[in-house]
Every structure is written in C-alpha cells, then in structure tokens.
Amino acid sequence: MAVEQFSVGPPDGVAHLAGVALRSLRGVRLPDGTVADLGVADGRVTDGPGAGPGADLDATGWRVLPAAAEPHAHLDKALTGPRVDPGAGNDLVAAIAQWRTILPSIDAADVAARALAAVRRYAARGITAIRTHVDVPLDGDPMRGIDALVALRERLRGRVTLQVCMLAGSDVPDAVHAAAVTRGVDVVGGCPHLAPDPHREVTRALDLAERHGLPVDLHADEQTDVSLPDRELDVVELAEQVLARGLPQRVTASHCVRLGSLPPERLDPVLDLVARAGIGIVTLPITNLYLQGRDATHLAPRGLTAVRRILDRGILLGAGADNLRDPFNPAGAPTRSRRRRCS
Amino acid sequence: MTAGHLRPAEALAAVTTGAREVLGLPPAGPVPGHVADLVLVPDSGDLGDVLAGAEDARVVVAGGRVLADTRVARSLDLPTGVDLPSPVLTRTVIPTAP
Incomplete structure (x- = not known):
C-alpha cells in the first residue's frame, strides 16, 4: 500500500x-x-x-518544538467565569467563596462538558499533557468532579495525557478524603495553606499517598506574607515530612508564592531543605499575579515564587497557567506564549 | 516566564521539559527516543518570535499523531514592507515662539 x-x-x-x-x-x-x-x-x-x-x-517552512505540558490546571472550575462577576477583584479567599456559591449547581455532566471544552483549548495551543486538580465538594455528591474527570481521562487516552489530582479541603471529613483516592485518581493533592492546622493537612495527604503509592502535589504557601516563622511554611512542613518518611514517590509543591517574599538569608536554607527532599516546584504566575497583592497600595508583590534561585539551586521547576476563566482568574488562558511572556 | 527573569531557554524548559518531569512523564520533543509530542510553528522568525507568540498558526502532534491543526488567515490594511518611492525624509520644523 x-x-x-x-x-x-x-x-x-x-x-x-x-x-x-x-x-x-x-x-x-x-x-x-x-x-x-x-x-x-x-x-x-x-x-x-x-x-x-x-x-x-x-513540514518545509515550519519549525518544530517540544509540546508543552500544563502541570497545574483546575478543569472542574474552567470556563465558569461567565457565571460570576468578573469585576469582583478576587483575592484567594474571595475567589474560593465565589466558587463555593456556584459549586452546588454544578453536576458531573457540567464538569465534563467544560473540562472537555478547556482541553480543546489547551490542545490547540500546543499542550498535550495536563494535570488537573479537582475539588471534593462538601455539598452534594463529593465524588462527582473526580468521577467526571477520571472518565474524561479515559476518553482522551492516546490523544491527551490527563492526570487527575484530588483536591480535598481541610473541611472534608477523613472518611470522604480516604474514599476519594480510591476513585481512580493519579495524584494526591491538598491545600494546607488554607487549613487551620497545616501540619495535620500535610500529614493526612502524605498518609494517603504512602498507603496508595501515589505521587503528591500540594497547593503550598499561596500567600505573600512571610511574617510567620520559616518552620511554618507549608513547603518546609512538606519537605520535613517527606524526608522523615523517606517517601520515594514524586512530590510537588504548587504555587510557593511565599518563597518569592523571603530574603536570601531565609530563602537559601528553605531551598536547601526542598532540594534534599527532592521536591519539585510548580510556579503559576498569571493566577498569582491576579490573586495576590490586592491589599498593597503600591509596589504590589509580584506573586511569583523565587524562580531564579530555585533553578540555581538545581530544584525541578515547572510553570503553568493554573486557572482558565474561572473565579481565580476570569481572564485566564491556556496559551504557551502568554505564560512565558507575562511572567 | 521571561518576565519572571528567566532566560528564554529556561522559560521554554519550564513549560516543556520541567513541566513534564514534574508530572513524572518521559521527555518529549524532536529528539530520537523522546515521545513524539511536538508543536510545529511557522519558521518565519527566530526562537524569540516563538516565545513572544508572534505566530498563532500551529500544528500539534501527540504520540506521533496530529492532535490539533490551527491556521490563521489575516487581512491587514498595512504594507508588508517599507517601499517608499524615494527616500525623502522631511524634517519636522518646530515653530518657535515669535
């Protein structure tokens, strides 16, 4: 033939x-x-x-590059921007509150439809692998987001690589938290930076990851304030537990905005610890430029982690766009170029 | 990422090789042995043009199969090159106060 x-x-x-x-x-x-x-x-x-x-x-007249990967998306939230006031000017806490007002009306079919529409945008821009975090809602069926995205992952297998990372808040009961990981997720996530007891939240995520042999990807230090002691940084807590447990699987800390606020004499020991623990860092500049620094009257912090020193220290760094038109960034886009240019 | 003070090659790595490694995926790109997840962009400028997003047309390949093909047709009421009839440059005279 x-x-x-x-x-x-x-x-x-x-x-x-x-x-x-x-x-x-x-x-x-x-x-x-x-x-x-x-x-x-x-x-x-x-x-x-x-x-x-x-x-x-x-392909004469064309240039070839490696495809991009999106290491941190929220496909269950994607494209809900039109359902909320885009001019609200959300910081992280306000964005979560806005998201929670629309969450009860969102079912699995809604998640699947928006997630697929979002994946089509990512794919068209040159992104062939996506890790999506997915909420475990307190209202209604807590598994509906996970189930929808695990099903979508299987539907797209062979065309787009989708990884589903469970993202249960600290208010999700332990039994639901433990059950969520059995629904076919690829990664254990969590958000200790929003928990009243971050130590407990990191502990229960790593316990679960250890039990199931799954990689870990926690939202960490998504704030600019560093008036707290360094031992209370999420990434320090995470690194110490990873080292103490001798956790062999891949562990990622997403956001790490606080690291960008630390002066070198505080930052360097923290990065040494992160390097020893083998933790990778994901920076999400566009969303953090949107969410952070709203209380500053001038010279607002950039909401970026310490990307230069992270690379210089030999720590694995990935960059992503995070939110695609949702309460956390109503104008978010899956564009490779914007992610590079705008921060 | 370049605005985050990374060099262009580092910025490209952060959204390609770095991002894939964070995800625990094998390396992808136009290198023998790597996963055939590729992006074709028009070869009209240098790599900086690609980073700057100068070109919207692109063909995306995943696992050796074309995943997406995007072309952009554009009509501009502007010349493609500067081709003045004669290189006469006029100096702007700033009137002085009487």
Whole structure:
C-alpha cells in the first residue's frame, strides 16, 4: 500500500491535519536551527526516516518544538467565569467563596462538558499533557468532579495525557478524603495553606499517598506574607515530612508564592531543605499575579515564587497557567506564549 | 516566564521539559527516543518570535499523531514592507515662539 503523503502547507492555509498518524516529518527546522527529517514510530521520535505505518508529512517552512505540558490546571472550575462577576477583584479567599456559591449547581455532566471544552483549548495551543486538580465538594455528591474527570481521562487516552489530582479541603471529613483516592485518581493533592492546622493537612495527604503509592502535589504557601516563622511554611512542613518518611514517590509543591517574599538569608536554607527532599516546584504566575497583592497600595508583590534561585539551586521547576476563566482568574488562558511572556 | 527573569531557554524548559518531569512523564520533543509530542510553528522568525507568540498558526502532534491543526488567515490594511518611492525624509520644523 502506498504511504500517504501530506504537506503542512502555508500558515494561513486550510487546517486539515488533525487525526493524521505520522511516520516522518520532512524538512523541518529543529531547535538547533538545522533542517532535518525526523522519523516517528510507536509514538516516539526515531533517528532517520520513518519506515513503519503512518504518513510522511512535508513540514518545509515550519519549525518544530517540544509540546508543552500544563502541570497545574483546575478543569472542574474552567470556563465558569461567565457565571460570576468578573469585576469582583478576587483575592484567594474571595475567589474560593465565589466558587463555593456556584459549586452546588454544578453536576458531573457540567464538569465534563467544560473540562472537555478547556482541553480543546489547551490542545490547540500546543499542550498535550495536563494535570488537573479537582475539588471534593462538601455539598452534594463529593465524588462527582473526580468521577467526571477520571472518565474524561479515559476518553482522551492516546490523544491527551490527563492526570487527575484530588483536591480535598481541610473541611472534608477523613472518611470522604480516604474514599476519594480510591476513585481512580493519579495524584494526591491538598491545600494546607488554607487549613487551620497545616501540619495535620500535610500529614493526612502524605498518609494517603504512602498507603496508595501515589505521587503528591500540594497547593503550598499561596500567600505573600512571610511574617510567620520559616518552620511554618507549608513547603518546609512538606519537605520535613517527606524526608522523615523517606517517601520515594514524586512530590510537588504548587504555587510557593511565599518563597518569592523571603530574603536570601531565609530563602537559601528553605531551598536547601526542598532540594534534599527532592521536591519539585510548580510556579503559576498569571493566577498569582491576579490573586495576590490586592491589599498593597503600591509596589504590589509580584506573586511569583523565587524562580531564579530555585533553578540555581538545581530544584525541578515547572510553570503553568493554573486557572482558565474561572473565579481565580476570569481572564485566564491556556496559551504557551502568554505564560512565558507575562511572567 | 521571561518576565519572571528567566532566560528564554529556561522559560521554554519550564513549560516543556520541567513541566513534564514534574508530572513524572518521559521527555518529549524532536529528539530520537523522546515521545513524539511536538508543536510545529511557522519558521518565519527566530526562537524569540516563538516565545513572544508572534505566530498563532500551529500544528500539534501527540504520540506521533496530529492532535490539533490551527491556521490563521489575516487581512491587514498595512504594507508588508517599507517601499517608499524615494527616500525623502522631511524634517519636522518646530515653530518657535515669535
């Protein structure tokens, strides 16, 4: 059978390639500036021209880059922006309150429909893997968000990689918390930064992760205030527990905004501890620019974690966009470029 | 991320290799052995143009299969290049007070 031949064609031509399986990319410019042919086999890039099944794609005039990944999304919240007042000017606490006013009216079908619409936007922008946190609501069926997104993950398997991370607040009872992890989630999350007892919240998340052998991804230190002692930073609590337990699975701290407020003499020992614990950090600049610093009259803090020193310390860093048109960022977008440019 | 004071290559890494590693996924990109999750953008400028989002057209490949294909047609009432009939530059004369 003849191998199918396609050409990408001009940037303003007709979009026609979705669904085409490739065995080669011809004449494409690589990140190092050279023009080459790439083979594709079994979902991976190969050296030299592809020989297996699939089409040859002439990509003359196009440049190839790695696809992006979104390490931190909230697909259960995505695209609820039109249901709330976008001019409310939410900080984190106000955004949560606004979200909770609409949550009772949201069912599994609603979550699935918006999540899929959001994934379509992410995919079109060049994002092929997404980790979504998902709430465990107190009103109604606490599992409806998880069930909807686990089902969507299976539906999209082979096209978009979806990871579902349970995000139960500290007010979710222990029994519900423990049951949520058995619904097919990929990651154990949590939000100790909002809990009255952060130590207890980190403990119950890590207990669950340890029991099920799952990776951990906690919302941590999503505030700019650092008047508290360093030992009370969420990321310090997390790192100490990871080290004490000898936790082998991957552990991530998302946001870590407070680290951006620490002077070097306080920051460096904290980052040493994070590095020893092998924790990765996810920075989410756009949402934190939106949520943080609202009480400042001038010179508002940027809401960014200490990205420069994190990289210089050799700590794994991922960057994401977090919220896509929801109470936490009514204008959020899944765009690779904006995430790079705007912070 | 460049506005967060990362260098362009670091900014690109944070949303690609760094993000995938955080997720525990194998590396992706146009490198033999890597997962064939790729983005094609028009080869009209340098990498900085890509980072700056100058081009909206893109073809997204996941696992060796085209996931999304986006083209952008645009009509502008502006020249594509400056081609003045003659390079006559006029100096603006700022009137002085009498």
